[in-house]
Each structure stands twice: as C-alpha cells, then as structure tokens.
Amino acid sequence: MKRFLTVFTAATVSLLNLTACSGAKVLESLAPSESVMVTKDVVFDAERDLALDVYRPVDAQGAPLVVFFWGGSWQTGDRSTYAFLGRTLASRGFVVMIPDYRVYPEVRYPDFLYDSARAVAWARAHAHDHGADPARLSLMGHSAGAYNVAMLVTDDRYLEAVGGARDWVTSWAGLAGPYDFLPLNDAELERIFEPADPLESSQPINWVDGEVPPTLLVVSDDDPVVDPRNTERMAERLERVGVPVELLRVDNLRHAGVVVSLSNVFPFDDRVLSTVSRFLGRVPPTGPAQAMSE
Structure with a gap:
C-alpha cells in the first residue's frame, strides 16, 4: 500500500504540474461544491487593483476565518x-479568503508584504x-505565500501600517x-530582495520572538x-522562544504536493488536510479580536 501511495502521489503531482491552468481545473472539479458558497473578484484595494475570492459554508455564522496566500517565487501566481x-x-467549516498580491517585476520587497497586510486588514474588517x-x-500560505505570512506574524511593521497588530492573528500555518x-x-x-537593508532583515x-502566534x-x-x-530551523527558533509550534513532516509530496494535498486527490492519505483542519479549527480566539466581535 505504501508503495502504491508513493507512485499515486508522484504521478498525480506530475500530472497537475503539466499546466497550471488545467491542473487547477482538475483539482477544483474534485473539490466539494455542495453547501459551499463562492464569491469571486471582491476588491479589497481599488488603488492597486487587488481583489480576493471568498469560499464559505452556506450556513456560516461565526466560522473560523482563514486567509490563504499562494506561492510562485514572488514572480508568478494566481488566486484562482x-x-x-x-x-x-x-x-x-472555514471561511476562506484567497487574495491577490503584486509580484515582481511590478513590485519588489517589501511591497508584496504590505499588499498582504492590506488583505488581512480587509478580511478582518469584513469577516x-x-x-x-x-x-x-488564521493565516496560511504555501511557498512564497508562507514567507509572506511568516513576515506578517514576526515583523510588526506590516500589520501596524494598516492600523493593526500581530495579535489580530490567532494562529498561522506555513x-x-x-x-x-x-x-x-x-x-x-x-x-x-535588493531593497532590503540589511538583507538579513x-x-x-530573524524576527522571531515570543509574540508569534x-x-x-x-x-x-x-x-x-x-x-x-x-x-x-524555523521550528527550532520558535520552540526556543516558547511559541507553541507543531511540525508535520511528510514524504513523497515534494513541493507542490504539500498544497495539492489540501484537496480530494489523495484519497489514501489526508495527513496534511486533517492536520491543517484540526490545527486551524482548535485555537481559541484572541483577546482583542474577541472584544471586537462581541
């Protein structure tokens, strides 16, 4: 069974990587559609022509909110x-918002981080x-999107620039x-990353502290x-400063497969999907945001 799963997983990821467009449509066709409401092209930053898509249970009321950022080496990518x-x-049971952010060569570091922060601020305000x-x-990202999220939850500058703070975020998954x-x-x-001064910033x-969610x-x-x-190394640094951190190591998924596994194409192995669902659903609300919602 393990060998079959390995071959099945590798073949599936290879197939989906043939073309991003056709692979994405295959994945969407296999995703649940009943009891899910989709609202696309919701503008959250008209000045920069940035929008997001919303996926929610049809009967959502007080559901956990997840803002997901996609990857693409800060050069490519599409929320769809x-x-x-x-x-x-x-x-x-989650309300999921998947926003745009600008990429190179239109922008460079740190502009895509400020775009991400604006998306989070909009998502929170319109939850x-x-x-x-x-x-x-909660925030979640894959590859470059995971970097964006990691910077938002470790470096105060980005959420503070949109009138927020890191304690807006209950949890995050990279x-x-x-x-x-x-x-x-x-x-x-x-x-x-040339604009970073110093580059280590x-x-x-290098920004990890005990306030990371x-x-x-x-x-x-x-x-x-x-x-x-x-x-x-990130897990070790977080543990060192006392941040609750859970590390899930898998094999045979390579890079794209880690995010593709948050779908229905791996019927024999839902480790990533079940872990992400459990983690994002279990963390209690933060104090300041709870007061806002009352």
Missing part, C-alpha cells in the same frame, strides 16, 4: 488556481459580512515555506524547490 483549497476548507468571526483569524534562505543564489531573487527567522509548519522531506531545513 487555489479554488480547490478554498472549497475543501469551506466544506470543513462578519461573510459569516466569519474576526476573533478566529506550507513548504522559505524562512531562512540566505545567501541568495538566484539573480531574480537578488533583484526582488528580509528573513522571517501558535504555529503549524508542514514540509515534505523530498522538497527540491525550498530546502526543508528552512522549516526545521
């Missing part, structure tokens, strides 16, 4: 690719409109994220894109 994730988590509880706000990736050995990444691991980190041991040691 992750409809499968929104539908799947909505079917499990009730979509049946979500702003007191149960999937196959780069958290400690210096030195830069890629010309495009060098251009993207662009690394989430409870954390779930997921990594595949065979990830060829982002060195799994990024996740290992």
